[in-house]
Amino acid sequence: MTIEEIQAHKECQTFDCKSIQIDPKALAVPIVAMANADGGVLAIGVSDKTRRIEGIDGNEERLNELLRAPFDFCNPSVRARCEYLPCTDYEGRENRILLMHIPASVQLHTNQADECFMRVGDKSKKLNFDERMQLLYDKGERYYEDKDVYDATIDDVDMNLVSDYMNVIGYGKSAMEYLRENNDFVTEKDGKQKVSTACILLFGKNPQRFFPRARTRFIRYEGTEEKVGTEMNVVKDVTFEGTILQQVRRTIDYLETQVREHSFLGEDGRFITNRNYSKYAIQEMVVNSCCHRAYNIKGTEIQIKMFDDRIVFETPGDLPGLVRPDNIRHTHFSRNPKIAQFLKAYKYVKEFGEGIDRICNELETKGCAIPSFHIDAFILKATLMAEWTSEKEFDRQNNAQVNDTINVQVNIAKLTDRQRKIYEAIKNDTINVQVNDQVNVQVNDQVNVSNLSILFGVSEKTVRRDLYVLRDMNLIHYVGSDKTGHWEIADKKQ
Template identity: 35%
Template sequence: MSIYANKDLLTIPEGKFFDRKSARYDMNKLANILIAFANADGGTVALGISNKKYEGINILSDKKKNDILQIGNQRVVPMLDINVERKKIINIQKQVDEVWLLTVSPSDEKLYANKKDEVYLRIGDETHKVTFVERKDLEFDKGIRAFEKQTVDEAIISDLDEEIVSKYKKLYGFSGENLWDLLFPKGLAKRYVNHDEKASYKLTVAGVLILSKYPTAFIPSARIRFIRYEGRAAQTGTDMNIVKQEMIEGPLVKMLERIADILEAQLRSFSSLDSQTGKFLSVPEYPKGAWLEGIVNAVTHRNYNYTGDDIRVLMFDDRLEIHSPGGLPAVVTKENIRETHYSRNPYIARALTDFGWVREFGEGVDRIYTDMNKFFLDDPIYKVDNNSVNLILRNNIIMRSFRKNNALEARIGKDWGKLNFIEKTAISIVYEKGTIKTSELMEAVDGYSINSARNALKHLKKIGIFERIATAPTSPKQYYKLVK
């Protein structure tokens, strides 16, 4: 049964998993939507709804209805399996009628196209026609994507977490005795049929990660490590500065609950500048919507095939780093990450969406940017390579010290919005170390020249924030500190 079967189809938001269309909707366009769902995370089209009113399916002729039932093999290449669920409704004519729920599963090794060889992808609530370059990226990513659907032969039903399984049953209103009937259609189990047509089942990687009591027994890297450091850098040996460290394991939902509790307990309140009023406000170190979204994204979209790496949440005095194994999924880049969605693990993404952890389009990565801006914090930073995605959230550690000096607060408060990144960094370093040299600033802001560092310090001196200490105009030992 589809999760939408027991919901009000007129009020469900259209998004990456759901769309509503009239029974008279163009057949080729309908095929393109189903193709887009299949190439993305799977999804459902509710057919028989017009302008958020039930028109029903009975306005169609029998031939037209049959054409809809055959759309997967007549208008899609290769043939697309479409599950059709009939939901009884009362149409706008006050007659008993039906809405058809056309549901497709996400593809792994296949890339679906229409008869014109056009490929579509569901991005948010839109059906996006894929470019040639995007198509190549999607084809490359299919092998990685197939991992979550592989079976875990050693895992058995008794390995599942009873509490999570019970919640999952309630999500779908499932009351049957054979649990495989729920897990198989959702990609959490795989079915094998022998020569006598008797079915046997095995849990998939997605099924183990979502429902198993101890996923790391089968997928060793399926964990989250939390490390809290004292200071701005990780130290080793006798200088090791780890304050708190915890390894988190279990089904994904429980891991998310645990890391959220741990991190929330570690967060502080900072004084942050309101750029509109010039006054300082007390705010949490990071907005919860931003850091939680970052962790959920890591859990949802990481490459679980990377067995030698795990998700890491690293907390420093000045920033929070969330490390996710594996590069960005196909068609997603640093430039389009705010508006483009593509799941490397669509079955995991769907399950976490149903559990309420993954948000619909428009609230994901874009929410991280929005929430950070609302808290007067810098934009998130994404550092990406082929092996990992690293999200960096910076706090306002500078602002804590402003409360100690009213004169300095008023002066910097007036000029803060006019300062550039390198100047703000210089103030941050001085608050921690007391002084700063030009060479130290250049090292702290990767990619900037010595002249940029020198000009930043000169400007801070000019506006009365820094004073220069030197025995001679060109002294190599000169440094800057805050004015008294």
């Protein structure tokens, strides 16, 4: 950041200015708040009220105290990174500003007085007990699924469900032994039997007795907006209860009845059926909602809202750990690891952390929009767009794809044998062709003019001429600079 950017930058979730005169204990508050949230930068030596550039030089004793604040006044310590920015202060003297970079932390941090703060907008909000516990759950320092369920006993557990799970994982002892010896599903405390939240949610005879809103609600709207009052446009409203596995199965099965399909005659004379929502995407989004919701939030259920052009999965709970909307594709954090492990045993979770990325890859291959995620209050909203919204649109998209495919095939048929092999090499990023009576000559990641020239026994000039022919037929195009660029096929979906 430059001095000009600091002066112009508004205080926000991830940025704040502080005077060099701030008390180290007071500085610990924004440090803790940012570490508990998304991280951020503290510009020290700039008045937070007037944005006057005061600098830090000449205040070495106070500066040393502030540098120790992340360690002396934060519990646990915050691993802040410091850098100095040269500046001219308000008196015209050469000076410096301290930029203290606060990383987002997987731990919950407090100040020396054991007060917990969270950065919310441009303020450091002090958390009450319930908010602090929620932050502990979100960061994985505690798991709500391990909490004992008040008034629940072993009689509330369906041993048949436990036995079914034991058969899946190959556990050879009795159902009661499994509950006592694994995952603290059933424990003894003060001579009393305690049953965990995960145990009730996974094996309970009636989980909704203890968690009334631990259920999934499907709402189908007519049109593309959610209307209320006299304009209410709800056409279906179905709720699924039971254990988490029962909810997952029933919800997925019902959503399958709402998916639109379109059949058409393929090029090989066989009928092809396309859906407006991927089966895998629907399953993964349902599983994610049931697996990762914050079950300690008891005021609402999972809501799946279907419109003409999209499905919105609304799941109680903020994104846990260091997961954010912009990194959710590649960052994994399980709010309920025992529940996730259970669903993995039933093949609803393949590999932890791969689900969203796989959905995105599948949709990108089709040229469709990938899911979007955002937080609204304490609800995570994931939006899955329809791949097509009407048969007319589907026909238009499909006809365009078919025409593109036909054009490519026609142009490939016009190529010489060498040009066709060059095209295949670029398409596959591998040379694997019969050249000069040699079969399966392979050169991986080296499909360039020089190698093509050697393998085909022609000059580089000839190879370039062939490449230009492929380019002019819209089969390939050049990507990047003249020195470091490379050739790619024009449509990677071909």
